[in-house]
Amino acid sequence: MSHHIVEVKQLRHVYPDGTEALRDVSFRIHHGESVAIIGANGAGKSTLLLHLNGYLPATSGTIRIGDHPLSKETLNEIRRTVGMVFQDPDDQLFMPTVFDDVAFGPLNQGLTPALIEQRVTDALERVEARELRNKPPYHLSGGEKKRVAIATVLSMLPEILVLDEPTAGLDPRARRQLMALLQDFHHTRIITSHDLDMVLELCERTIVLHQGMVMADGPTLEIFGNETLLAACHLEKPFSMQGCPVCSPKAIRRLPKPQPPLVPPHGDRQHDHAHHLHDHDHHDH
Amino acid sequence: MSHHIVEVKQLRHVYPDGTEALRDVSFRIHHGESVAIIGANGAGKSTLLLHLNGYLPATSGTIRIGDHPLSKETLNEIRRTVGMVFQDPDDQLFMPTVFDDVAFGPLNQGLTPALIEQRVTDALERVEARELRNKPPYHLSGGEKKRVAIATVLSMLPEILVLDEPTAGLDPRARRQLMALLQDFHHTRIITSHDLDMVLELCERTIVLHQGMVMADGPTLEIFGNETLLAACHLEKPFSMQGCPVCSPKAIRRLPKPQPPLVPPHGDRQHDHAHHLHDHDHHDH
Amino acid sequence: MLAIDGTLFDFKRLDLLAMRESAVHRLDPRAKVLTTLVFIVCVVSFGRYELAAMLPFCLFPIALLALGDLPAGYIARKVLVVIPFAVMVGLFNPLFDRQVILQLGPLGIWGGWLSCLSIVVRALLTAAAAIVLVAVTGFPAICVALEQLGMPRVFAVQLLFLYRYIFVLTDEGGRVARARQLRSCGNKGMGLRHFGPLLGHLLLRTWERAERIHMAMLARGFTGEMHARRRGRFGAGDVLFVLGWSALFVTFRLYNFPQLLGMLLLGS
Amino acid sequence: MHMADALLSPAVGGAMLAATAGTIAWCSSRVPRDLDEYKVPLMGVLGAFVFAAQMINFAIPGTGSSGHIGGGLLLAILLGPHAAFLTIASVLFIQALFFADGGLLALGCNIFNLGFFQTFIAYPLIYRRLAGRQPRQSRLVLAAIVAGVVGLQLAAFAVVLETTASGISALPFKAFVLLMQPIHLAIGVIEGLATAAIIAFVHRARPELVESTLAGRPLGSLPIRGMLAAFALAAVLLGGVVSWFASTQPDGLEWAIAKVTGDTELPAPAHPLHHTLAAIQEKLAIFPGDTGQSGSPAPDNPAGRIDNGLPGLIGGLVTLATAVLTGLLLRSCARRA
Numbered sequence A, B: 001m002s003h004h005i006v007e008v009k010q011l012r013h014v015y016p017d018g019t020e021a022l023r024d025v026s027f028r029i030h031h032g033e034s035v036a037i038i039g040a041n042g043a044g045k046s047t048l049l050l051h052l053n054g055y056l057p058a059t060s061g062t063i064r065i066g067d068h069p070l071s072k073e074t075l076n077e078i079r080r081t082v083g084m085v086f087q088d089p090d091d092q093l094f095m096p097t098v099f100d101d102v103a104f105g106p107l108n109q110g111l112t113p114a115l116i117e118q119r120v121t122d123a124l125e126r127v128e129a130r131e132l133r134n135k136p137p138y139h140l141s142g143g144e145k146k147r148v149a150i151a152t153v154l155s156m157l158p159e160i161l162v163l164d165e166p167t168a169g170l171d172p173r174a175r176r177q178l179m180a181l182l183q184d185f186h187h188t189r190i191i192t193s194h195d196l197d198m199v200l201e202l203c204e205r206t207i208v209l210h211q212g213m214v215m216a217d218g219p220t221l222e223i224f225g226n227e228t229l230l231a232a233c234h235l236e237k238p239f240s241m242q243g244c245p246v247c248s249p250k251a252i253r254r255l256p257k258p259q260p261p262l263v264p265p266h267g268d269r270q271h272d273h274a275h276h277l278h279d280h281d282h283h284d285h
Numbered sequence C: 001m002l003a004i005d006g007t008l009f010d011f012k013r014l015d016l017l018a019m020r021e022s023a024v025h026r027l028d029p030r031a032k033v034l035t036t037l038v039f040i041v042c043v044v045s046f047g048r049y050e051l052a053a054m055l056p057f058c059l060f061p062i063a064l065l066a067l068g069d070l071p072a073g074y075i076a077r078k079v080l081v082v083i084p085f086a087v088m089v090g091l092f093n094p095l096f097d098r099q100v101i102l103q104l105g106p107l108g109i110w111g112g113w114l115s116c117l118s119i120v121v122r123a124l125l126t127a128a129a130a131i132v133l134v135a136v137t138g139f140p141a142i143c144v145a146l147e148q149l150g151m152p153r154v155f156a157v158q159l160l161f162l163y164r165y166i167f168v169l170t171d172e173g174g175r176v177a178r179a180r181q182l183r184s185c186g187n188k189g190m191g192l193r194h195f196g197p198l199l200g201h202l203l204l205r206t207w208e209r210a211e212r213i214h215m216a217m218l219a220r221g222f223t224g225e226m227h228a229r230r231r232g233r234f235g236a237g238d239v240l241f242v243l244g245w246s247a248l249f250v251t252f253r254l255y256n257f258p259q260l261l262g263m264l265l266l267g268s
Numbered sequence D: 001m002h003m004a005d006a007l008l009s010p011a012v013g014g015a016m017l018a019a020t021a022g023t024i025a026w027c028s029s030r031v032p033r034d035l036d037e038y039k040v041p042l043m044g045v046l047g048a049f050v051f052a053a054q055m056i057n058f059a060i061p062g063t064g065s066s067g068h069i070g071g072g073l074l075l076a077i078l079l080g081p082h083a084a085f086l087t088i089a090s091v092l093f094i095q096a097l098f099f100a101d102g103g104l105l106a107l108g109c110n111i112f113n114l115g116f117f118q119t120f121i122a123y124p125l126i127y128r129r130l131a132g133r134q135p136r137q138s139r140l141v142l143a144a145i146v147a148g149v150v151g152l153q154l155a156a157f158a159v160v161l162e163t164t165a166s167g168i169s170a171l172p173f174k175a176f177v178l179l180m181q182p183i184h185l186a187i188g189v190i191e192g193l194a195t196a197a198i199i200a201f202v203h204r205a206r207p208e209l210v211e212s213t214l215a216g217r218p219l220g221s222l223p224i225r226g227m228l229a230a231f232a233l234a235a236v237l238l239g240g241v242v243s244w245f246a247s248t249q250p251d252g253l254e255w256a257i258a259k260v261t262g263d264t265e266l267p268a269p270a271h272p273l274h275h276t277l278a279a280i281q282e283k284l285a286i287f288p289g290d291t292g293q294s295g296s297p298a299p300d301n302p303a304g305r306i307d308n309g310l311p312g313l314i315g316g317l318v319t320l321a322t323a324v325l326t327g328l329l330l331r332s333c334a335r336r337a
Ligand SMILES: Nc1ncnc2c1ncn2[C@@H]1O[C@H](COP(=O)(O)OP(=O)(O)OP(=O)(O)O)[C@@H](O)[C@H]1O
Pocket: A015, A016, A017, A019, A020, A021, A039, A040, A041, A042, A043, A044, A045, A046, A047, A048, B142, B169, B171
């Protein structure tokens, strides 16, 4: 089942106005991995995600989803494989009812009504939103919208789930529910977020982007242990690793000091990493 | 200078469609306090903030800002006193350049050009955004927009700063910068947020809203120590307290279990609290 | 700017009413749309001085209101909103048309007053029919019905999208307006110098949102064609509904029942 | 500006509804052709933008009052005429259904008046001509103002024609023209100014948005274009001449003022145009006004009969009461079921 691999090679993207959002991004993600992509505002996270299902064309570099290199011919196939959830669910829920919205993808796949019905029911079941089925999306609360947005993607049976800042704006309980939902999804997940505590809980692997380049790629715990790296990328440790302000009351920290220069990861580091991290898996490389 | 007190008494707000967003909210905030208002999605936080500068009229109950009870006559005066920063800076920045935007408030106050110039310079200085002065706001990054949005309010010399989810969508470094900025503001601050770690660092006092009612009002640390209360209000401890073996031994928690019923705070609790917390201050009650 | 909240509230409330369950709600939307059209044509086809003859028509909105279990007070308030417009339109009639054409006991009534009142009554009737139609059918269903009745697909999709995003964008517009208002120290309107950029900002955001929606559609396999939704069956009950009401409307149109009734009661 | 159902006869309303439906069908067939599928969400969301924009007011200079944009011209500039017409039509449709702003029968008139003239005449024939490809600020403003004024003048004149042809309002043609045209002159200037301000801003911020549509083909092939041009010219001439004529003939105005101030003189016979149109309407009307059974006099010979209105009044009240009672009865039945 090599078709669940996501491979990005020397990806570069320049926006029409000249902004070089991605300079040189390479990584390889295997089936079933849960990978976080983190970085400062403007690091290029959203831009990267939009390449994964071919919405933005690469200025140079290649993307492979499973057996298919991304190209015009494979675009539809790849969009079926990669399910993308945007940050703002209002962008994703555009049909008059939740049912229509969740059925939109399967309808475009040309399924029979009975099959569509089943897909919708299953997807809503997975996100615990059965009872919302006939409601119009604009009457839902923020957390409900988020769950339905995920259902719209699940109903297409994606093999890879891509989420852009899934927990933004949610209260702690809704965030927990969403995280539990993502934990139960057993295919590949690629998540960007500023919520590093969520990353710590959900993703075993983290890729750090900085100014359009991969600065680090490795096990999440290792990355969050490297304070120099984090500071250089405008990041900081997840709060749960920062030490309890109650127990160790240097509670109020100030701005990090100017950062020491950082050595970019050497050549193929991420590939090496992927190899030894996933020795146990059964993919052909 | 009693005019920096914010007093809300039995505030109730019913939206035209019958949603009872605020049922019974009372509290009193003194000069220089930094108070967080937290609660689940839909608890009524934003609705409450919109009352503090008279944007929404109370269905019943009263609001006092300093010497003035909020009414039609005092509205302009109060809007000058209370500076409000919205969650999404795009809502707040609508002029062609940063300068124009920051000058918009002072201009409407009818100041002289020299005075306006000075106000703008000062405000931009405070948020470290001098160099953005002539840029158009729509080309700024998220963090920069946020800072300019705060400058637009600072330039009106508010005595009370009200912020709705100031850290949403910011990367860790921009968040730190913003927090440092807020820490340097020495007037009253009222902040809503789902970022409880920021609350822990910035606010000595926290008010918990739940379904339009004040469920708790007291020192932040005390509130975050009360797990039953937090769970009942769909909240959880700040992450920096969750990992701490002293404060909560089991690092990775899952969904909270069904909550035990909660006793609402007795009668005037928040007032009592305010009294003994601020015995040292010089306000007349 | 509270007007924005009020407006949105009207939308939301009517939309929620349409989600109720009742016999009228279950009728095929096409039946309700067609019947409403027949109703409107009959009402507006009355002559300019006719008043009493139009009154039986209020049976239709009232019946739907009752069967659909709609809140009468709320619908009435919404319908009454048209009165100022109608009065504005009919205001000139009494000025220009002072022929006495009706004798009410000792009182001679000018044609102008009669036609002015007639304008108000027909405005109320047609507005009531339209609003009740939305309240028992729901806007998306009306769009689908119209599409099935021959409206171009592009237009139907446009209506649905528009409806969906009115909530989102009026909300955004409201927040921008609010931010401006809070910093403008009581100045009501704003000069063009501020108005242009402000709406320009809103427009840019609108545009970017449209781009994101388009992305979301593409991501779910959209290839430029909106697929047909499920079609309901147009059953015997629906046929009966259309024909029954239409027959009644035509009868009401041809015979002035109040006049006959009044004559009967007065024994003349 | 929105006409109400109550003002229109079924013949006029129906004819305009048909004309509008035809235009919608035509635009619908064109939109997928000249625009990519991306326009689907774009049109919908921009329609919603017009809704939102109409809620934000700006001060009208020197009057102390405030107004908002209509949006037709702006949409035409951003989307091109076909898509803009569909968008405006959808906005008006929702306003008619939810706010009783205008009515369903009047929808044809309203869409035509507020959509057609702005998108198919003011935009392609005036705005594009005057603005050119890369307009400088001053030309943009000029083009937008002229286009805004012409579009709205035509619309206002159409309202007058449609109302007069329907014969429900008693306002004489001349007085009506005199009332409508000058008011909408001011509104048109404002619409143009506001549109120019918005476009200028967007042009600075995201030039590619405006340029891409400006570069697009505005109107397809020839015959329609020629037809429209001729029609537009005729309409402009007619509108301009009539309103100029009306304003230089003070007698019309004096006469109207005399009426307003309570001069008891009997009304002058209605304008001849009104007679003609009313006669046409009489023929077209589905249920002509003088069917014997209806018990009311025909619109145009009121002097002929003086009715005793008492039976109508009493019967009407009884009818109303019956309807309400029926409603209550039905409701209790529905609730029990
Ligand atoms: N449509 C666009 N045109 C030009 N530049 C763009 C566009 N979209 C994004 N950019 C720029 O590209 C860079 C990367 O943007 P991107 O949205 O990918 O950042 P991000 O990592 O997702 O940031 P955030 O955490 O704020 O979401 C930024 O400098 C941004 O300003």
